[in-house]
Amino acid sequence: MTAASPNNPVDIAELLAFYASAGVDEALEDAPINRFAEVRPKQAERAPVPAAPVRESRSDRRPPPQSGPESSKAPETSAASFSLDASKIPDAPARPATAAVPDEGQVLLARQLAASASTLEELRQHMAAFDGCNLKFTAKNLVFADGNPNAELMLVGEAPGRDEDLEGLPFVGRSGRLLDRMLAAIGRDRNSAYIANVIPWRPPGNRTPTPHETEICRPFIERQIELVNPKVLINLGGPSAKTLLNTTEGILRLRGNWRVHTTASGTAIPAMPTLHPAYLLRTPAHKKLAWRDFLEVKARLRALG
Known part of the structure; x- marks a missing residue:
């Protein structure tokens, strides 16, 4: 042995x-x-x-x-x-003493910057200088908005894609072309509508934004809506509807039913949740549902004068 x-x-x-x-x-x-x-x-x-x-x-x-x-x-x-x-x-590997917690200070800073913007241009500048969201460092451009800021109708999606990131404008790819046709069907275009996203920077690989990334960007889009002050808001897709309407319901249950988005100043804006154009490209049979939602929006805008 x-x-x-x-x-x-x-x-x-x-x-x-x-x-x-x-x-x-x-x-x-x-x-x-x-x-x-x-x-x-x-x-x-x-x-x-x-x-x-x-x-x-x-x-x-x-x-x-x-x-x-x-x-x-x-x-x-x-x-x-x-x-x-x-x-x-x-x-x-070193083990953290506690679970990693997102920096709530960045959320607070985003709120302060958004609240301090008195115009859309000031808001854009604040967002361009803001480094508190990690998505900024992987995106090529800030995708702020497109269309007429004085329009009665505002549409809000979730986040930019590849084409939007390259051009710095929302909804310019296949989804954007479909959205243009949807607007044309109710007599609107980008000169009579204002378009933005909850998240202004493209997530890497078009992944879904995390809840914390959404929470950081929320003050910016809420202030953007407040400054535009549209008569009617369209939430394109579930993430936009859940974020801006404070709900957990799925988009197929939400769509077609009028909701209200309330701004920080207390203004109540009628909001119509509907299906995202990217979803409609994957599921063409549901275009008829979005068509009905847009007809509701057209009728509401006519009623509001």
């Missing part, structure tokens, strides 16, 4: 095999420890490393007996504790 050598891979492999057969499947320490290189001034603090099993018998490996007063103690070592070279043992 021979002791395991730290420089002999065969010995180490057999020792690990013994631990595996004994049911050892996890380390007792968060970080791996090279106990061969470890200097232990007090032998009583740690149990000695068990010797390798008898190599002549693979069918019945048992740990060799240990001598000394500590032989009755269970060894503190485990399979993950051994390494051929201590310098190659990677450091265990």
